[in-house]
Amino acid sequence: xxxxxxxxxxxxxxxxxxxxxxxxxxxxxxxxxxxxxxxxxxxxxxxxxxxxxxxxxxxxxxxxxxxxxxxxxxxxxxxxxxxxxxxxxxxxxxxxxxxxxxxxxxxxxxxxxxxxxxxxxxxxxxxxxxxxxxxxxxxxxxxxxxxxxxxxxxxxxxxxxxxxxxxxxxxxxxxxxxxxxxxxxxxxxxxxxxxxxxxxxxxxxxxxxxxxxxxxxxxxxxxxxxxxxxxxxxxxxxxx
Amino acid sequence: xxxxxxxxxxxxxxxxxxxxxxxxxxxxxxxxxxxxxxxxxxxxxxxxxxxxxxxxxxxxxxxxxxxxxxxxxxxxxxxxxxxxxxxxxxxxxxxxxxxxxxxxxxxxxxxxxxxxxxxxxxxxxxxxxxxxxxxxxxxxxxxxxxxxxxxxxxxxxxxxxxxxxxxxxxxxxxxxxxxxxxxxxxxxxxxxxxxxxxxxxxxxxxxxxxxxxxxxxxxxxxxxxxxxxxxxxxxxxxxxxxxxxxxxxxxxxxxxxxxxxxxxxxxxxxxxxxxxxxxxxxxxxxxxxxxxxxxxxxxxxxxxxxxxxxxxxxxxxxxxxxxxxxxxx
Numbered sequence: 001x002x003x004x005x006x007x008x009x010x011x012x013x014x015x016x017x018x019x020x021x022x023x024x025x026x027x028x029x030x031x032x033x034x035x036x037x038x039x040x041x042x043x044x045x046x047x048x049x050x051x052x053x054x055x056x057x058x059x060x061x062x063x064x065x066x067x068x069x070x071x072x073x074x075x076x077x078x079x080x081x082x083x084x085x086x087x088x089x090x091x092x093x094x095x096x097x098x099x100x101x102x103x104x105x106x107x108x109x110x111x112x113x114x115x116x117x118x119x120x121x122x123x124x125x126x127x128x129x130x131x132x133x134x135x136x137x138x139x140x141x142x143x144x145x146x147x148x149x150x151x152x153x154x155x156x157x158x159x160x161x162x163x164x165x166x167x168x169x170x171x172x173x174x175x176x177x178x179x180x181x182x183x184x185x186x187x188x189x190x191x192x193x194x195x196x197x198x199x200x201x202x203x204x205x206x207x208x209x210x211x212x213x214x215x216x217x218x219x220x221x222x223x224x225x226x227x228x229x230x231x232x233x234x235x236x237x238x239x240x
Numbered sequence: 241x242x243x244x245x246x247x248x249x250x251x252x253x254x255x256x257x258x259x260x261x262x263x264x265x266x267x268x269x270x271x272x273x274x275x276x277x278x279x280x281x282x283x284x285x286x287x288x289x290x291x292x293x294x295x296x297x298x299x300x301x302x303x304x305x306x307x308x309x310x311x312x313x314x315x316x317x318x319x320x321x322x323x324x325x326x327x328x329x330x331x332x333x334x335x336x337x338x339x340x341x342x343x344x345x346x347x348x349x350x351x352x353x354x355x356x357x358x359x360x361x362x363x364x365x366x367x368x369x370x371x372x373x374x375x376x377x378x379x380x381x382x383x384x385x386x387x388x389x390x391x392x393x394x395x396x397x398x399x400x401x402x403x404x405x406x407x408x409x410x411x412x413x414x415x416x417x418x419x420x421x422x423x424x425x426x427x428x429x430x431x432x433x434x435x436x437x438x439x440x441x442x443x444x445x446x447x448x449x450x451x452x453x454x455x456x457x458x459x460x461x462x463x464x465x466x467x468x469x470x471x472x473x474x475x476x477x478x479x480x481x482x483x484x485x486x487x488x489x490x491x492x493x494x495x496x497x498x499x500x501x502x503x504x505x506x507x508x509x510x511x512x513x514x515x516x517x518x519x520x521x522x523x524x525x526x527x528x529x530x531x532x533x534x535x536x537x538x539x540x541x542x543x544x545x546x547x548x549x550x551x552x553x554x555x556x557x558x559x560x561x562x563x564x565x566x567x568x569x
Contacts, residue, residue, distance in 0.1 A: 006447055006522050098452070103322065111244045113322040115329055120452020123464075128448075131464045132455060190244055191326050 009125065010118035012224065013081050013096050019227055020085025024173035032079040033065070033228040036209040037220040043073045046219060049212045050075070051236050056141045058148060058207040060177035063233040076228050077209070080151055080177055080202040083170060090166055092159050099125030099151040099204065101134050102179070102189060107144040109179045109201070111190035112152070124223040126151075126206045130213065137211040149204030150179055150189075154197045157184035163200070177203040243299060243323055255323050256282055257292050258301055258316055267309025328454040335556055336413055336428050336450070343417035345562055347501035352559040354417065355387070355408040357396040358541045360551045365405045368544040368551065369568050372409065374473045376568075380436075380480045381540040382410045382509035385565040396558035408560055409541065412483050412534040415511065418498050419532075424491040430484040430523060431457035433466045434533070439476035441510065441533070443522040447484070458538060458555045469543040481536035482510075486529040489516045495532065505562070510535040 021029035038046045054062050061078035087094045100115035114134060116125035126149050129135070140146025155163060160181075167178055179201040182188035188199030204210075209221040243251055260276045261268055268276075270289040277284050284292070293310055296302040301316030312320075344351035360368055365388075376384035387408040389395040395406035416426045432447040446466065448457035461467065461481055472478030487495055492513060499511050512533045514520035520531035541553045 005519055005524055006444060008447075100325065100454075105242070110242065111322075112325045114454045115325050116448075116455060117329065117452030120449035122446045123448070123460075128455060128460045128464065132460065133463075187248065190324070 006122050008119060009121050009123070009224070010096065013084070013118060016224065016227060017081060017085040017088050017096075020082055020089060022082060022086050022089075022175075022230070024086075024169050024175065027173055028230055030227045030229050031061075031082040032085060032224060033076040033226060034079045034205050034209070035222045035225040036075045036077070036212070037069075037072050037222075038075060038212070039072050039218055040070075042217050042219075045215070046073075046075070046212045046217050047236065047239055049215050049217065050077070050208045051240050052141060053137065053208045053211045054236055057176070058137065058141070058203055058211070060203060060205045061175045062236050063174075063230065064236050064239070065228055065233045066239060075209075076233065077205050078175070079205045079224050081224055083167075083175065083177065083202060084153060086170060086175075087155070087163060087166055090162070092155055092163060092166070094153055094155045094163075094200070097152045097154055097199075099129065099149065101129055101147050102150040102201070104140050104144070104146050104148055109148075109150075109189060112150070113147065115152070115191065126204050126210075126223045127221060130206065130210050130221065135207075135210050135214065137207055138214045141211065149207050149210055151202050151204055152188060152191055153200040153202065154193055155200065157196050157198045160184065160198055163198075177205075179203055243319065251324060252327075253282065253284065254292055254296060254299075254301075255320070256280065257284075257289065258296060258312060258320055261302060261310050262312045262317070262320060267305035267311045269308035269310070273310075325454055330451045331454065332456050332556075333428055333450045336416070339411075339413045339556060339559070340417045340420050340426065342559060343414055345414055345418060347418070347498075347505065349505045349562060351562060353414040353562045353565070354411040354556060355396065355558060355560045355565075356411045356537050356541070356553060356555045357398070357557040358407045358409070358544075358551045358553040359400065359404050360407070360544070360549055362391070362403055362405050364544075364549045364551075367547065368407070368541075368549045371470070371473075371543040371547060371549070372407070372540040372568050375469060375540040375543045376509065378473050379508065379510040380469055380472060380535055380543075382412060382415070382535065382537050383507050383565075384567055385410070385506055385562075386540075386568050387560060387565045388568070396554070396560075407541070408558075408565065409537050410507065410565070411537040411556055413556060415499070415502055415507065415534055416485060418502055419485075419487065419491075419495055422494055422498050424487050424494055424498070427486040427526075427529075428483065429486050429531075431461065431536070432482055432484060432523060433461055433479050434482040434521065434535075435479055436472040437477050441512070441521060444482075444484075445479065447523055456555065458536060462538065462542065462553070467539065467542045467546070469539050470546040473543060480539050481542070483534045483536060484520065484523050485532040485534065486526055487532060489528050489530055492516075492530050495530075
């Protein structure tokens with residue numbers, strides 16, 4: 001029987017965040033992943049675009065998992081919520097706020113131009129934004145100007161130093177993707193934060209798939225779709 | 241120089257001026273802008289407006305027109321849709337509220353209703369009309385009436401382009417307006433995708449809260465092609481778009497009266513008032529509130545798109561005298 005209430009994105013994310021067991025020192029454990037589905041005939045092209053996007057700094061992590069499903073492939077990429085999961089496991093009460101479109105000018109992230117709150121929707125905001133055709137990811141990769149997918153998170157300002165330490169640990173293991181760590185109480189990319197909080201803007205892991213879509217590849221995405229063990233993933237360079 | 245580099249209060253003032261110029265139907269000067277701003281609660285004198293206009297010109301958002309007038313440039317238009325994202329989260333609610341307030345539809349069939357407008361190629365009209373009629377007959381759209389405008393005629397403050405036909409269909413905010421005018425506080429909570437099985441509405445499969453998005457939820461569902469209106473019409477099983485409203489428990493009886501009056505005026509689409517404190521078709525309802533589900537007016541145009549008609553539909557586009565809307569043929 002169907003559940004009484006629908007599952008909103010925030011609840012789905014928190015469910016997954018709790019299950020993250022990433023250990024950046026040993027590079028092991030479970031992380032949150034997005035899935036993309038690509039027809040067999042287009043997989044080489046898709047991986048090329050993914051790789052280009054990774055080298056342009058549009059991914060959370062260069063590790064991916066490729067699953068052969070016969071007529072099509074399923075590609076698992078790292079979801080930025082993995083970073084929330086890691087912070088959470090170290091006692092930081094981090095809250096994912098929403099996903100949106102970020103305007104980039106001269107390779108600098110300027111501001112959010114669209115935003116959907118996670119509490120407000122049962123469909124992942126990123127999936128909604130992709131189908132609105134508002135992104136300009138290829139343009140950003142080629143000219144440094146464009147529009148990419150990103151998301152916003154909030155944490156108590158008290159935890160700022162600890163957050164920086166933890167983000168450094170993640171960066172050492174190639175988990176990057178922090179676009180901006182805001183000052184306490186200050187706007188992050190044009191969006192205000194709650195009192196005594198700071199905002200963290202992260203790059204959306206789905207930028208890879210959105211870039212492939214812009215390139216004309218017949219790709220279907222399913223963001224924040226599940227957990228994947230790092231041992232099953234490999235660097236994207238190895239697949240090119 | 242970028243707008244975002246300016247202090248937030250400054251940004252808001254500049255954007256407000258840009259909005260005033262954009263909403264004016266002809267180029268507008270500093271004095272008139274100052275007066276319009278005053279109506280919106282911004283006390284900015286003519287001199288200060290002139291200074292801000294210079295900044296807007298430098299940013300490339302406005303340009304001089306004639307001796308004193310200003311008009312918005314394409315860059316400025318783009319800026320209006322990009323700037324101050326936080327102000328735009330929940331903006332659809334503000335727009336709905338505005339139209340709820342402005343609609344004058346009475347229970348006797350007179351007054352203005354809120355409409356969505358669609359444009360399509362003339363050659364496609366007959367087939368599209370069939371879909372609009374079928375959607376209304378199944379109760380998936382609000383009424384079987386519409387206003388059809390020929391090329392060159394005005395519809396929803398736009399001129400119907402050459403070779404096209406414009407169709408205005410009833411928007412569900414008309415019903416919200418009727419509830420409001422009878423003293424019921426209506427809270428527009430969600431837009432959703434409602435599943436239909438064997439002719440009856442079962443549950444929502446997806447919801448977006450109006451208060452938490454800068455993108456119109458209805459447009460989001462339409463762009464993702466989440467409806468299966470045509471299936472719902474033909475087989476009785478499919479997916480249609482619907483709105484959810486919350487009203488106070490004490491207003492249920494009054495709401496039922498208003499809805500039956502709407503039905504008597506030809507607004508015969510699916511409208512359901514839920515039970516107190518109960519989820520409605522899997523949609524959350526606030527405590528001591530009752531949910532009301534109203535099928536979306538855009539289901540008709542969506543059915544037409546599903547059979548391959550190319551249509552451009554703008555939800556909540558304008559007000560129209562209800563008597564001008566006739567049975568579609």
